[in-house]
Amino acid sequence: MSGRTDEQATDGTGPARAPDERGPIVRQTLHDAVVSRVRDLIVDGTLASGTRIHESNLGRELGVSRTPLREALKYLASEGLIELSPGRGAVVRQFSAKDIRDSLIVLGELEGLAGRLACVHASESQIAEVAAMHARMVAMYEARDRLPYFKLNQEIHTAIVRISGNEALVDVHGIIQARLRRIRYLGHQGPENWAQAVTEHEQFVTLLRARDADGLARALAHHMDATWERVKNEV
Amino acid sequence: MSGRTDEQATDGTGPARAPDERGPIVRQTLHDAVVSRVRDLIVDGTLASGTRIHESNLGRELGVSRTPLREALKYLASEGLIELSPGRGAVVRQFSAKDIRDSLIVLGELEGLAGRLACVHASESQIAEVAAMHARMVAMYEARDRLPYFKLNQEIHTAIVRISGNEALVDVHGIIQARLRRIRYLGHQGPENWAQAVTEHEQFVTLLRARDADGLARALAHHMDATWERVKNEV
């Protein structure tokens, strides 16, 4: 499957691509690059919610003409990150508290399904990989290194979904996750319940190792509820 | 929420828009119209899976220049209905049997969630509306009028999701449903288990009326399994 061939947006710190990107010479087209770039600008807050996007301005800023930029905006509009009003241009989507709550509910359901499937389909090496990612995440937590922690956190969720082997699930999960990335990014700014989130992640690894499908599904769904509790006061 | 503001694609018989389009003067932009039009062309098979889309040709055929057409293609690529290879243009996405299976699994999960939420949030009038749609659908079934039956069938599913009140759910459901529309359209061509599908829909109304959340969730999830059984030999 894979409707979205571009990488999932990065955290906005480094370049868009993973370092081990090799593959059969994928010529990144300009509008694809712009999609990633603008997505990052939205996630890191440079383009704040509700901001109107002036095509000429942003285009000049990115060193790109209006054409590929407009194409990128259409793509992002389909993802739901921006809204287009005919004749009035593009606006960075505003997510209400209810939008976020709704998204987390759906995400919980999707990851729950992913967890059940992953427990069935995961190879031992895949489980080990997730465990390794988790270990690195814990290290970042102990070093209080927020950005890498945040990235690894997201990657673990994505990995579990990928292990499910269901491409449609990967796709829609990616869409919702992209919409929430900005919010979760903010949610991890505060110090409060950071430890709790790490503990919950700890369980994922344990349950995946035990291939406890229902347990993992419950844990992932619960994680979304807990995430809501952590972020709901900030939106 | 609502990332996708355009209408869900039509059945491919008539023009994309309803004739009574009035509303608060929404100036339909050209690329939006093209999105709907091309989506319909894919669903009704005019643009078969694997077909390469020549921008100039299709543009001339639709009476549109390449610019809005290309913008529409980017949008549809994000939806996952077509694939873009840099330098090589757009191709109508081919869905493998596994893709369809995966999509139905996700759709079952999403509609299951929608059913649970709908049983809680539905107003009596909304339930009556679904029941009325179902009655019309049964009438079309008895008249063996396939196209309206097919449309109403889809609308009922969409209605239940909408009643859930979860906009994120509406969005992702819409994406998966759009991808499957072509397949389901084919699935209802054969006469075999048409009656069975109608019976399953009958249950939806009964369970929704009874506000049996878990029952409706199970019925909707099961409906997707059954749908797979009905279509799996045709893909």
Place this chain on the structure above:
DNA sequence: AGCAAGAATGCTGTATGCAGAATACGGTTG
């Protein structure tokens, strides 16, 4: 005859130009 290299053609990717709508501003009037 088969293969390879080069040329030619067609298509995509991007930039620019132009027309029409939306917004902002200033002047006028109640």
Place this chain on the structure above:
DNA sequence: CAACCGTATTCTGCATACAGCATTCTTGCT
């Protein structure tokens, strides 16, 4: 002083133009 209307400017929407790459056909060589 406020509200409204007309004008000017800016921005979007679409079309067209141009450059570069991909593909195919042709031609020369083995």
